[in-house]
Amino acid sequence: MRVWSAALACVLALGAGELVQAQGSKVSSAAELARRADTLKPGQWIWAPDSSPTGTVIVYVDLSRQLATVYRNGVRIAVSTISSGKPGYETPTGVFQILQKDKDHRSNTYDNAPMPYQERLTWDGVALHAGGLPGYPESHGCIHLPYQFAKLLFGTTSMGGTVIVAGRHGDPIRADAAGVLAPAKVSDHTRLELTEGQAYRWHPELSPKGPISVVISRTDHQAVVLRNGVEIGRAHATIDGDSTGVRVATLTTSSTGAPQWVMVGVPGNDADAGRPVDANELDRLRVPHGFMEDLQAVMTPGSTVLVTDSPVTAQSTGEHLTVLSDDGPTGEKK
Numbered sequence: 001m002r003v004w005s006a007a008l009a010c011v012l013a014l015g016a017g018e019l020v021q022a023q024g025s026k027v028s029s030a031a032e033l034a035r036r037a038d039t040l041k042p043g044q045w046i047w048a049p050d051s052s053p054t055g056t057v058i059v060y061v062d063l064s065r066q067l068a069t070v071y072r073n074g075v076r077i078a079v080s081t082i083s084s085g086k087p088g089y090e091t092p093t094g095v096f097q098i099l100q101k102d103k104d105h106r107s108n109t110y111d112n113a114p115m116p117y118q119e120r121l122t123w124d125g126v127a128l129h130a131g132g133l134p135g136y137p138e139s140h141g142c143i144h145l146p147y148q149f150a151k152l153l154f155g156t157t158s159m160g161g162t163v164i165v166a167g168r169h170g171d172p173i174r175a176d177a178a179g180v181l182a183p184a185k186v187s188d189h190t191r192l193e194l195t196e197g198q199a200y201r202w203h204p205e206l207s208p209k210g211p212i213s214v215v216i217s218r219t220d221h222q223a224v225v226l227r228n229g230v231e232i233g234r235a236h237a238t239i240d241g242d243s244t245g246v247r248v249a250t251l252t253t254s255s256t257g258a259p260q261w262v263m264v265g266v267p268g269n270d271a272d273a274g275r276p277v278d279a280n281e282l283d284r285l286r287v288p289h290g291f292m293e294d295l296q297a298v299m300t301p302g303s304t305v306l307v308t309d310s311p312v313t314a315q316s317t318g319e320h321l322t323v324l325s326d327d328g329p330t331g332e333k334k
Contacts, residue, residue: 024080024148037079040067042135045080045149049156052077052274056250056302057157058264059128061143063091064167066136068128068145070153073252074262075274078152083144084137091141091165095213095226095306096121098161103154105129115142117150121163128153128163160211162304164248192234194222200235200291204298207232212303214295216285217312223287224312225295235291239307240284247307249277251299259301 024045027033033048040046055073062069063084070078085091098119105118118129130151131144145153192201207230216223216237225233248264261282263272
C-alpha cells in the first residue's frame with residue numbers, strides 16, 4: 001500500500017508540475033514583474049531575467065507567503081508560488097547553500113520517486129525541485145516549484161549559491177518576513193559560543209573552503225560566519241542606528257571589476273533591490289578589528305550578509321539554529 005500511495009503521490013506531483021508550465025510567463029521589465037507578482041495563484045510564476053542580466057543569484061523562500069523570489073545582483077528577476085513541508089514535515093528555515101544539482105534526481109527514501117531539477121539544501125533531504133502545487137504546504141519538507149520554473153531556476157543558479165528560507169506557514173505576514181533563523185532541532189555542529197570577556201573566535205580550519213554567509217543578530221549583538229554551512233567565526237557586533245526587519249546584501253563585482261556590496265530587496269525592504277551599499281552604511285557595523293580583517297580575507301563574490309532580529313545563540317532559544325549538515329547524504333524528503 002505504501003509503495004502504491006507514494007507512486008500515486010509522485011504521479012500527481014509531476015502532473016501538477018507539467019500543468020503549470022502554461023501558467024508561467026516571461027516578462028521584459030522589472031515594473032511588469034512587480035505588477036504581476038502580486039497576483040500569482042497556486043502553480044503560477046513570473047520570470048524577467050533581463051531586469052538584471054548578470055551577477056550573483058540569491059533565492060529567497062518565504063514560507064508565510066508560499067513564494068520563492070529570485071534575485072540577481074540584488075534585483076528581483078523571478079517570483080514563483082511554492083508548496084513547502086506539511087504539518088509534521090515542516091521545511092526548516094535558515095541560510096543554506098546549494099550542495100548538489102541533479103536534473104533527473106530520484107528519491108532513495110520515497111520509492112524512487114522522481115524529483116526533477118533537484119537542488120539540494122541539506123544532506124538529510126531538503127531540496128528545491130519540481131513538484132505538486134495545491135496552494136498549501138503538502139511536501140515532506142522539500143520546496144516544490146512549478147516544473148518549468150524549476151527548470152529555469154536550475155539553469156540560473158550555481159553550486160554553492162545562497163538560498164534563504166524564512167517564515168512559517170500560517171503566521172501573519174510581517175515586515176520582517178516572520179524571521180529568518182527560526183529555531184530547529186538539527187544535527188549538531190561545532191558552535192563557537194563566546195565566553196565572558198571574549199571579543200571573537202575565528203577557526204577557518206573547521207571548513208577550509210566554500211561560500212561564505214554572515215548572519216548578524218540585533219537581538220544577541222553577535223555576528224556568525226558560516227562557510228559551506230559550517231560555523232567558522234563568531235564575534236560581538238552592533239549596528240549603529242539600525243532599523244528592524246530582515247536586510248540582505250551580497251558581494252558582487254562592479255562594472256569596473258571592483259568588489260561591491262549590493263542590497264537584496266527582500267519582503268519588507270523591497271526598495272533596497274539592487275542598491276549599492278555605500279561606505280557610510282558599512283561604517284555603522286561595529287565588530288572587533290581583528291575579526292573584520294579575518295572576515296575580509298575570506299569574502300568572495302557571492303558572499304552574503306544577512307541582518308535579522310532573530311537570535312543566533314543557543315541560550316536564546318534552547319535549541320539549535322538551522323544550519324547545513326555536512327555529514328553526507330542520509331536520505332531525501334519529497
